[in-house]
Amino acid sequence: MHHFHYTGPDLHCESVDLAAVAKLYGTPTYVYSAGTMADNFHRLQRGFDGVDLQICYAVKANSNLAVLRHFANLGAGFDLVSGGEIRRVLAAGGDVKSSVFAGVGKTEDEIRLALENEIFALHVESEPELARINHVAGQLGVRAPIAIRINPDVDALTHAKITTGRSDNKFGIPLRHAAAAYEAAAKLKNIRIKGVQMHIGSQLTEAGPYQEAVERIAPLAMQLKATHGITYFSIGGGLGIVYQDALASGQSAWWEALPADRRPLTPETYGAVLAPLLAPLGLKVMLEHGRFMVGNAGVLLTRVEHLKRGAGRNFLIVDAAMNDLVRPAMYDSYHEIVPLHRDSSRRALTADIVGPVCESGDCFAQGRQIQEVGEGELIALMSAGAYGYVMASRYNTRGLPAEVLVQGSMFELVNARETFDQITAREKVPAFLK
Ligand code: LLP
Numbered sequence: 001m002h003h004f005h006y007t008g009p010d011l012h013c014e015s016v017d018l019a020a021v022a023k024l025y026g027t028p029t030y031v032y033s034a035g036t037m038a039d040n041f042h043r044l045q046r047g048f049d050g051v052d053l054q055i056c057y058a059v060k061a062n063s064n065l066a067v068l069r070h071f072a073n074l075g076a077g078f079d080l081v082s083g084g085e086i087r088r089v090l091a092a093g094g095d096v097k098s099s100v101f102a103g104v105g106k107t108e109d110e111i112r113l114a115l116e117n118e119i120f121a122l123h124v125e126s127e128p129e130l131a132r133i134n135h136v137a138g139q140l141g142v143r144a145p146i147a148i149r150i151n152p153d154v155d156a157l158t159h160a161k162i163t164t165g166r167s168d169n170k171f172g173i174p175l176r177h178a179a180a181a182y183e184a185a186a187k188l189k190n191i192r193i194k195g196v197q198m199h200i201g202s203q204l205t206e207a208g209p210y211q212e213a214v215e216r217i218a219p220l221a222m223q224l225k226a227t228h229g230i231t232y233f234s235i236g237g238g239l240g241i242v243y244q245d246a247l248a249s250g251q252s253a254w255w256e257a258l259p260a261d262r263r264p265l266t267p268e269t270y271g272a273v274l275a276p277l278l279a280p281l282g283l284k285v286m287l288e289h290g291r292f293m294v295g296n297a298g299v300l301l302t303r304v305e306h307l308k309r310g311a312g313r314n315f316l317i318v319d320a321a322m323n324d325l326v327r328p329a330m331y332d333s334y335h336e337i338v339p340l341h342r343d344s345s346r347r348a349l350t351a352d353i354v355g356p357v358c359e360s361g362d363c364f365a366q367g368r369q370i371q372e373v374g375e376g377e378l379i380a381l382m383s384a385g386a387y388g389y390v391m392a393s394r395y396n397t398r399g400l401p402a403e404v405l406v407q408g409s410m411f412e413l414v415n416a417r418e419t420f421d422q423i424t425a426r427e428k429v430p431a432f433l434k
Pocket residue numbers: 058061079102103162164199201202203236237238239288289290291292327331386387
């Protein structure tokens with residue numbers, strides 16, 4: 001479910017006409033629905049009804065301050081991976097005390113910042129990192145709260161670049177070394193053992209791998225509860241979203257019409273499979289979803305520059321590019337693309353939908369069917385709320401795009417388009433070239 005739908009012929013986000021947003025703020029522009037984010041948060045919560053639950057929104061998916069404030073208002077903690085993200089949560093008025101700090105290479109400065117702000121826990125990825133955290137905590141005269149990330153060696157059945165729970169991935173400590181790692185942690189003076197953690201990958205579309213990983217780690221969690229008094233089990237994030245049927249998925253129970261093998265993994269199914277496995281452990285359950293919370297809550301608006309009719313191939317050249325949304329170029333990912341104004345009298349067009357950047361990888365879709373659109377008309381790339389703006393770059397000296405947040409009939413620019421002066425502000429020509 002999401003809040004992007006046609007009212008008459010025009011695509012709206014909640015009650016806001018997206019063409020009006022594009023007219024005011026130009027393109028390319030990301031537009032987010034606050035209502036969709038809230039729905040996603042509440043659906044996830046309801047999926048684990050009866051379980052002591054803490055949702056830590058994975059900031060990396062979309063770190064705009066307005067988005068963070070919205071999740072803070074909903075009661076979320078945050079899953080953080082850098083000093084910058086810690087500072088973002090503070091700037092947005094979020095609660096670091098109910099947030100966790102993950103990542104395989106935390107620096108001493110970052111660990112210090114997390115501890116000074118009384119982080120709920122640091123998620124430890126290796127023995128040397130544990131020693132570093134112990135050292136920094138000692139300097140500050142505190143005991144660092146930690147959970148160790150366990151790598152359960154499970155195939156998450158997702159894209160190779162975003163699978164993280166296999167033994168050949170760089171993440172976590174192998175299950176067979178876990179008990180010894182906790183014993184070692186217990187001997188460190190400045191460490192306080194608080195929980196256990198796993199995260200097996202992103203864009204998971206089946207519950208099976210989660211179930212397998214939880215079943216592998218649950219006996220260890222029970223043992224750690226008895227020996228070290230752990231209080232929580234974080235099962236990470238990774239819940240996948242719908243990319244193929246993005247527009248249709250705005251309707252409630254829309255998936256019932258799909259064949260079984262194309263049905264998405266809903267938060268209801270995810271909760272129904274995992275809650276019964278987790279509840280008997282008597283531990284707080286932590287979830288660290290990013291994509292699920294924001295992915296279907298955002299679109300990228302872009303304007304058509306030209307329709308170039310080639311030899312046997314059409315190119316729809318738009319003003320957004322791989323620097324604005326890199327996922328198709330980086331992971332060959334699919335984003336549904338729809339016109340902002342639907343017109344049934346138009347013919348269908350099959351085209352490659354491409355940006356203006358000077359490489360062939362700057363392509364959002366190949367051979368895609370779309371209603372014929374011409375210069376100046378607007379289209380939307382759906383399911384772009386997660387790993388969109390946050391992965392944008394200035395390649396080709398293109399400024400970062402604008403971001404707008406919608407709630408009901410209200411909308412506001414929450415990040416202005418970057419100007420040329422802002423792009424070059426920190427650059428200078430050295431004296432020896434003058
Ligand atoms: N927890 C940990 C420890 C993580 O590494 C991640 C994501 C998450 C939680 C949140 O995962 P999510 O719920 O969003 O799937 N740029 C890629 C996705 C990278 C995910 C990295 N880790 C993409 O655009 O598909």
